Amino acid sequence: MTTFKMQNKWSIKLGVAITFWLFSLHLISAHNVKSPTALSVKEGSGDHSKGEVKQLENEDPEDLEVFTPTDKWQTLKPGHAVPAGSHVRLNLQTGHREVKMGEEAGLKYGSDGNGYSNRGKKYSTINTVSYSYVFFFPLWCRQGMMNMHGPSYTAEELKEALKKIKEGMNDPVDTKQEEDAVKAQFRPIEELKKDMEALDMLVETDVQVMRKLLNQFNNTNSTTDEKVTALLDLEYLVHQVDNARNLVSMGGMQLVINALNGTDIRLQESAAFVLGSAVSSNPSVQVEAVEGGALQKLLTLLATQRPIAVKKKVLFAVASLLRHFPFAQSHFLKLGGVQMLSELFQTPGAEALRVRIITVLYDMIIEKELISQVGMDLIPDSSHQERLRQYGEVSLLPVLAEQGWCRLVPELLASPEHDWREKALRTLLAMMAQCHTQYKQNPSLTASLSELQKQYQELVLTEQDLGEQDGYFGEILALVDSMVVKMQQV
Incomplete structure (x- = not known):
């Protein structure tokens, strides 16, 4: 904001300087060049003792045609004189001079109703006429120039004023004050650096946070509530692929899998939640979980008496572990997973789990169909051939028909x-x-x-x-x- 004010200040000064400069050029031109009008220039710096008016050569002002101004700008034709006190300007867009009634003239002559006489009167000189110039300046500058209808000045006075303006534009005192005002609004860079160093000491990476949570969960002195809180915080972090892999490298995955065997149902539910989030769309973590015995423990929780809330989280973990992982699906069939889901589907009070169960089965069926259809459109490579081989070992539909799912799903x-x-x-x-x-x-x-x-x-x-x-x-x-x-x- 301060910088903007400084720029605006210099812009105003520059605009006024240009205005006075052009003003002085016109006055000098008016002094040296004969004009077809009755206007003349008064020499000197305002000494009224030398205020005798020089009339243009070969023209008698008594014989000039008087132009009657109004309160609006009108074009002034060559050979026209104007009453003293009128406002005259040179319109640089059209090249014509324009005139309108001055305030004093309006008060003095406006009420007589007879116009102006061209006999016995002295007509306007440059001391009693103020010029306005119309340029393609910014609006604020152009408005300022168009409203300059104050006292008249001689050429020497304008030159002196322009000189003072130029000196003021290079005033080092104002510049230093502006700079000091700007500096006062900001803190020193060294102080900011110290604050940033202190802030960095307080920032912990996800790995550091996860290590603290695992220590809290594995600490024998931690209460069940503290362990549950640690698991829920871990679940939030392991949604990120890298954090889930770090969980494996830190040994946290095995701690979570072991918690599925715990006696506290809240820890079982929270551990299943962390496991499902960690393995979701993360093949390397899926492999670690299957090899760590997670699938067996999850199916055991489904086959035994547990609250519905626990089994919901266990089904979520099972679905995440099986999705896009044919090796785990094959292992699931060998462990009797379809039979366990069939029994759970028919368990009284477990109706809320039914749609979750058939969703797991539907996803497994569709995955195999899709991989087979895609294989027909692509040039097979070694990795794709391996996936086809693995899905070929998953014979889910015959098992579903054999275990009564053709009757259960309807x-x-x-x-x-x-x-x-x-x-x-x-x-x-x-x-x-x-x-x-x-x-x-x-x-x-x-x-x-x-x-x-x-x-x-x-x-x-x-x-x-x-x-x-x-x-x-x-x-x-x-x-x-x-x-x-x-x-x-x-």
Whole structure:
């Protein structure tokens, strides 16, 4: 802000200096060049004893035509005289001189109603006429110049004023005061450096924070609440891929896996939460978790009596561990994971977990289909061939059909939740190749699909009335229609 004021100050001074300079040039020109008008220049520095007016040669002011000014600017033609006290300016845009009535003239002559006589009167000299110039200056400068209708000055007076302005522009005192004012608003650089050094001492990296949290969790003197707090803080940090890898390198992953075997259900829930966040979309950490025995411990928690809140976090960890990791999926099948999920699906009171369970199964089915379809469009390389081989070892659909999932999944269609119905329909379509016969032999499934078809046809019409052509209910109706068509196929 101070810098802006300084710049504005010098801009104002410069604009005024240019104005006076041009003003003086015109006055000098008026003194040396004969003009067709009755204007003349008074010599000297304001000595009224030498105030005799020089008339232009060969012209008698008594014979000049008098121009009657008004309160608005008018063009002054050659050979016209103006009354004393009038304002005259040279418009550099048009090259013409312009005149208007001065304030004093208006008061003196404006009320007589007879105009001005051209006999017996002395007409204006440069001492009684003020000029205004119109330039393409900034608005603030141009307005200032256009309103300069104060007292008249001689050429020598203007030169002296211009000299003083130039001297004032280089005044070192004002500059130093401005600089001191700016410096007073800021702190010395050395002081800032000291503050930054002190601040750096207080900043901890994520690794340092994680190490402190692990020490707090592993400390035998820490209370259960303190350990739970440490795990929740860790869960926030391990969402970042690098932090999850650092957790492994610091030995924290094994501490978290071991906590799944603890007796306190809050620690089990928090440990499963940390594990699921750490392995999510992080292949290297997924490998470490499987090799550390995490999958076995998670399935054990699902198979034993635990609160629903704990099993929700355990399902989250299982889903994160299996996603895009065919080795873990194969290991999951060998450990009887599908059977454990089947039992949990049918457990009374665990209805809230059903949609989570079929989501895990659906993701595993779709992953294998997608990797096979992509393999048909790409030039196979060694890594892709290895992934195809690993997914080839995951035979999930036959296990699902064998363990009754062709019958279990349709039960979700009875739910009033649209989201549950959508996920059930997608899973049913994903299992169609393996469960087609069982679907056709299930009368309750046929009835449910017929009822859903009618219901969503009405909901789609409602969506269309509201201007939604491709709404959510339309997607579900398309799934229902697809199921009906595929079931009718031989």
